[in-house]
Amino acid sequence: MMLIALIFIPMFSAPVAVAENAGTSVNFDDYESSEVYKFVQYFSETYPSRIAGSDTERQAALYIKQCFEQILEGTDSSVELQSAEQSSNVVATLNSAASNEYRIIIGAHYDSVLGSEGAQDNASGVAALLEIARQLASYNLQLPVDVVFIAFGGEEAGLIGSYGYVGSMTSTDVQRTLMMINLDSIAGGDYLYLHCETVANDMERFFVDNFATYSEISVKPYTNGVVVFPGMLGDYYEKLQASDQTPFRAMGIPTALFISGNYKTFSWDYVESADESYCVMNSNRDTFDNLNRRKEEFVKKILTVSDTIVSVIKADGFRDMAINARSGLVNLDVVYSQRWPVIARIAITLILAFVAWRYYRSLRKKSYMSNVSAGGTGNKVFTSPQADDVFDL
Numbered sequence: 001m002m003l004i005a006l007i008f009i010p011m012f013s014a015p016v017a018v019a020e021n022a023g024t025s026v027n028f029d030d031y032e033s034s035e036v037y038k039f040v041q042y043f044s045e046t047y048p049s050r051i052a053g054s055d056t057e058r059q060a061a062l063y064i065k066q067c068f069e070q071i072l073e074g075t076d077s078s079v080e081l082q083s084a085e086q087s088s089n090v091v092a093t094l095n096s097a098a099s100n101e102y103r104i105i106i107g108a109h110y111d112s113v114l115g116s117e118g119a120q121d122n123a124s125g126v127a128a129l130l131e132i133a134r135q136l137a138s139y140n141l142q143l144p145v146d147v148v149f150i151a152f153g154g155e156e157a158g159l160i161g162s163y164g165y166v167g168s169m170t171s172t173d174v175q176r177t178l179m180m181i182n183l184d185s186i187a188g189g190d191y192l193y194l195h196c197e198t199v200a201n202d203m204e205r206f207f208v209d210n211f212a213t214y215s216e217i218s219v220k221p222y223t224n225g226v227v228v229f230p231g232m233l234g235d236y237y238e239k240l241q242a243s244d245q246t247p248f249r250a251m252g253i254p255t256a257l258f259i260s261g262n263y264k265t266f267s268w269d270y271v272e273s274a275d276e277s278y279c280v281m282n283s284n285r286d287t288f289d290n291l292n293r294r295k296e297e298f299v300k301k302i303l304t305v306s307d308t309i310v311s312v313i314k315a316d317g318f319r320d321m322a323i324n325a326r327s328g329l330v331n332l333d334v335v336y337s338q339r340w341p342v343i344a345r346i347a348i349t350l351i352l353a354f355v356a357w358r359y360y361r362s363l364r365k366k367s368y369m370s371n372v373s374a375g376g377t378g379n380k381v382f383t384s385p386q387a388d389d390v391f392d393l
Contacts, residue, residue, distance in 0.1 A: 026303060028214070031296040035134070036127040036303060039067075040187075043126065044119035044288045050112045052154035053086035057111055061090050064110055064126065064151045068092040071133050075140045084164025087111070087153030091165075094136060096143035101176055102319060103146035105253075106132060106309065107162065107244050108183040109155030115284040119291040120188030120260075120272075124302055126151055128183050128258075131306040136313065144319040145178065152244050155184075156282070162244035166251055178322035179203070180255045182245035185281060186305050187298040188291050189260030189272045193220045196256050201328030203254055206321045212307040214300040220263065254325035258305045 026034050047060040061081060068079045068090065076095040081088050090110070093103075108125030112118025133149050154160025169177070186192065192215050196204040204219060211217055245255035265274045272279045278293075280286040291298050312318060 026299070028296045028300065031299040034299055034303075036131055036306075037299050039127045039130060040119055040123045040291070040298075040302075041288050044117040044123040044291075048112070048117040049114050050110060050118060051114050052111055052157035052160055057087065057153060060110055061088050061151070061153060064090045064130075065092075067130055068133060068149065071130060072137055075137050077137075077140070082165065082168070084153060084161045087157070087160045087164075089153055089161045089165055090151040092133065092149040094133065094140050094143070094147045094149070096146055097141050098144060099146045101146070102144075102178055102323070103148055103176055104178050104313070104322065105148045105150060105180040105248070106183070107150040107152055107180065109152040109161065109244055111153050111156050111161075112286070113156050113282045116282070116286045117288055118286055119288040120286050121185040121281050122155070122183075123288075124185065124187035124291070124298065125183035125258075128186060128302050128306040128309075131303070132309050135306070135310045139314065143313065145313070145322070147313070155244055159242070159244060159246060162247045166247040169251070174251055174253065177248075177253050178319070179325060180245055180248035180253050181309060182243055182255065182257045183305060184243045184257065184259050185272075186258050186260050187301045188278060188280065188286075188294065190262040190274060190278075191264070192217050192258070192260050192301050192304060193263070194218070194256060194258055195220055196254075197328065198330050201325070202321055203256065203325045203328055206315070206318070207256065207308065207312055210308065210311040210315045212311045213304050214307075215297070215304045217304065217308070252326060252329065254322075254329060260301055 031037055043060070043063070047056050047063070050057045050060050065079055065081060072079065072092060072094060076097075077093060078095075079090070079092040082091050106129060108129045109122050110126050112121065117123075129149055129151065133147075136143060136147055150161075150165060152159075152161030152165070154164075155162065194204070194207055194217055196207070196219075200219075208219060243257060243259075245257050249255045261270050261272050262274055263270055265271055272281055277285075278290070280290055
């Protein structure tokens with residue numbers, strides 16, 4: 001099978017730095033005392049190999065459920081486990097009297113691959129999820145939307161948790177869900193990125209206007225720098241699409257993805273880090289000890305994400321922006337559908353046909369030139385100057 005790589009060259013906006021104005025108060029000289037640091041260490045070392053359907057994954061889910069119950073105690077909220085095939089999701093809902101039944105979803109997967117502690121991928125995302133819940137719990141009655149926190153299971157096994165949750169949503173659920181924010185591998189990469197759409201839109205700009213950063217965040221259009229492989233049999237694969245925001249985006253729900261990594265080392269692909277020893281995703285090198293080599297920087301990234309999201313939700317005009325966010329979505333039928341592989345196959349066929357035609361022409365020319373001689377009839381090719389060839393004497 002022939003594959004062709006359609007390469008989108010990275011296009012970055014300048015990193016945006018804003019004054020530190022969010023709700024976290026951390027002395028980064030003593031970052032090891034922060035709640036996010038302690039959670040990532042305990043969770044990744046206590047529940048390694050959180051593969052879908054395993055006892056460890058189930059134990060990890062129960063622990064996250066317990067964390068949400070403690071954080072949201074005394075609020076108008078609910079916390080439950082929802083099954084999703086062989087895995088399960090932890091779903092915590094923080095209700096607001098001012099929501100008018102609108103809601104947003106914030107998610108992070110908690111599973112890992114076999115043999116991995118999953119500190120970067122994705123205990124870091126779950127730590128941010130819990131931190132956001134902690135900060136919003138004291139504002140729940142004044143929040144402009146209900147907030148649904150979901151720790152997804154089975155992401156590494158094919159987005160089992162997120163597909164399962166979306167599959168259980170009614171049409172009413174879809175319409176009142178204004179936005180889904182996904183937190184995946186946010187702490188261990190070289191840089192921190194926000195992905196919304198392939199083009200800038202009001203949702204992206206609203207996030208930028210409310211960044212609360214301890215680390216810089218770069219805004220990156222969703223597909224730029226991603227290698228897309230359309231195959232001869234019609235398959236289609238885009239790397240950054242393969243995270244838990246995908247099923248929601250496919251349902252027409254606006255999504256934002258926070259992820260750390262590096263799009264500067266290779267223009268054609270994503271890597272976690274220019275330092276190969278930090279490239280740990282989906283491997284047994286994804287340990288807390290490896291993540292902790294970055295010291296306070298990994299804590300800063302987690303708190304940058306959590307505090308940014310809290311600032312966005314609490315900002316004036318958030319709900320109006322979120323209600324209108326669907327109007328800024330790119331048409332997936334054009335960008336991500338099977339049309340691109342078809343177009344690619346047609347283009348390949350035309351290119352190959354042109355090359356074959358040119359090759360055929362060159363063969364005909366060579367054949368023509370080799371079949372004539374200086375002494376033959378018709379056109380002559382002079383091999384050496386002879387007087388008889390020029391003059392009739």
